[in-house]
Amino acid sequence: MNPEQAQRILQAGKDKGADFVEIFEEETRHAAVSFKDRKVESASAGTDYGIGIRLLFGTEVLYAHTSKDDEEHLLRLIEALAVSRGNMPGIVGLGPDDRIAPLTGIERANRHLITLDPRKVGQERKLEMLRRADETARRFSEKITQVQTRAADTVSDILICNSDGLWLTDTRTRSRFHVSVTAGGGGEIFTAGESPGSQRGFEFFEGLDVEKHAHEAAERAVRMLAAGYASGGKMPVVMGNGFGGVIFHEACGHLLETEGVRRKASVFADKIGEQIAHPEVTAVDDGLIENAWGSIHVDDEGRAPQKTTLIENGVLKTYLSDRVGAQETGVSLSGSARRESYQYAPVSRMRNTYIAAGRHTPEAVIASVEDGLYAKKLGGGSVNPATGEFNFAVEEGYRIRGGKVMEAVRGATLIGKGPEILPRISMVANDLELAAGICGASSGSVPVTVGQPTLRVDSILVGGR
């Protein structure tokens, strides 16, 4: 789309009486190679392309998206959106304030340096790495029955322009490696995986220790295959660092997005300034961490991201916001508006969210538990923001007895409510680590980083046998 076309489309939206009009154009190139069953299972690439048009009437959001780019079609979509809210066909605006500002290009800060554009490297260079990971995992044990490895990258070229005069382009490059190892024996099967990712180009794969990740996944699959079931009940739980941070992401992070707060669909609505967590807890959502998987150059409304402190020493400071959410809840803009693609209107979403490092050693945290569970690695989880009810699967768990890590246990699930868990995080260690994940919510699946140091939750319900 060129600026003249964009100007006409934005003006058409204003002419319908919209307070704000925005165009998001995206072309994303996906490329991946998968290796499974000792074979190159697939090599594929594809291009997503489309345009999203958002009209705001106050805080009412009208959104249309399409993979067609002809101007007439886009103008028809604007007409359809306007008619949908009861506007008569034709022009309704045209007061002196309804002429849109001239589009002015702004330079985004290129925060995350990409040195090897994956589009220029080609897919064949991924093969050797995938084979190496496969061999490493299979060598680990005869119990390994299947290994799947995958290397994928995406490069998105986007354009954001709006009726405030913004004209901004951005390129988002991400690369991710995945290894999933299945171990079998005695009629049972267990699978474990590792999925590191980064906002980098092909240089991410070149610098990646795939053997380490393959070995870790293989070791976990074999160990957990032999593990007995976790015993259920309420108990103290030590959460491992890194991906353990998914618990904060689900149990609390989602409840701090204005998209939930503005619908009163968050139990943390109206709690700013209140002590919602143990004083040991400081939680941050940082969109700026260099080359981190969940970092951004600009958010999907074209705003620069921030490092946002959500909870400081247990006190709720602010929410993660987008344009509409900030307006409705009265918080400032945090540069957190995100969307999976042109198919979604942007809403406030997490970026790199973590609980800040504390003052204890991980060993001291474990030693503090007489009888409990060490959830070394969590699988996934989910939350109902309206009730705060969450659940997590423990992919790698151990029993703690007498302050010592004992036998491996599997089949453990953690359930509870976010507002109840936060005050029970009583010890936070100094070993903060981040891990890549994909978060699904109303604006689709976006790359996020979760993270935390090893920490202790005094009591949580563990599902088991």
Place this chain on the structure above:
Amino acid sequence: MIRATKTLTPIQAVEFLFDAARKKGADRFDAVAGESESLGLELFEGKVKSTEISNSRGIGIRLFQGHRPGFAFTERLTPEALARTVDDAWSHAALTDEVEIDLPEPAPLPDLDLQSFNPALESVTLEELKAFGLKLEALASKGDARIDNVPYLGASRGSGFSLIANSNGLLYESRSNSISAGVGVVAKEGDVKKMGVYSRAGRAFDPAVFDPAFMARTAVERAVELLDAAPVTSGAYPVVFSNRVSAQVFSMFGSPFFAEAVQKGQSRLKDKIGEKIAAAAFSLVSDPFLLGFPGSHLFDGEGVPARRLDVVKDGVLQTFLYNLESAKKAGVAPTGTGSRGYSGKAGTGFANYIVPLGTESFGQLVAKHPKTLVIVKLEGGSGCSAISGEISIGAQGFLYENGVRTQSVDRVTLSTNFFDLLLGIQGLSNQYNDVFSSVKVPDVLVESVHVSG
């Protein structure tokens, strides 16, 4: 960004891709194209919160260099983008290991109207959806004094077109549409909040199905009925997975029935054909011919004519589900259960996943044991693995004692294994839920599940 010159229709795009593939030297190829349109809105506190109109399309090609497949897709249907897609697929074929596949020949399809597309639905306007939504929201918010908020209220309709074509001259097209509306309410009592959700969908905007009073009442009931919930003592309980959640449980464990998973060591059903894998009360069918069902189709995602498959009969495993690749590998005919969208490689999938009804009523199921836990809500599925069969999941529901509901239950987790659960089935009810879904499972009574509370 690429500048568009001319956008082709899906069928023109297929012709373009095939022509380019032939010029490359590919002798076998197939393509899947899809196009969809939808419109919908969300309401909050009597106002439209958001409106969405969408229109998307795309096409994917699989071509072979000898026996090496290469795959690529694009959402731009311009000659330039399509040419690049064929270049991509061709270069990928050089990287991929060999796969034996026989692309299907064109075959006569059954002369059957599956009622997947209702032309009348195409004229439902956003205004009508809005009017319905407003009525539903008003009723839901006043449904009970304890209703605190109606955070979710949406209505939408959508239609889709897809086609599959291959180098044998096969070309099948299909069209479908549907309409849906749903409401989520939060009930509050003291510090306790519970959400109740109810949605309806179908192929017609039928007032008997889209009855706002009934929908609001059901969502409200589902929220308030759990406000006084408490955990039960930990232990092993007979459990009824009510038909509100049974489809959710069973559909998480579809892949162990796929030949591809069996062949790659990722199914515990390996070598179990002809063996008893479930209680005799349990059967499972993949049925593509149910009229109006969302999983119905005459041909599968790779162009193989669909057919009805008895997967489990009276507890005995009858067959796995095959696509072209897994069938060729096993030396059997494909079962018409290949799946493929334009942006993904071919997989396997049930048509409609149907567990035939049992003979007993829900009341009879819960009266079989002195104490039975009935599950009406599951929380997350991350603790469930289709590969290992593990089920570890949060749950809410009711405790029944001698057939009488005595307590609402929350803050408990269930722990079992799907393959043990199948063998432990003690009864299936004679009723499905009323959800428009391709997965139909009645209430299922399981002998014993570990419950932690």
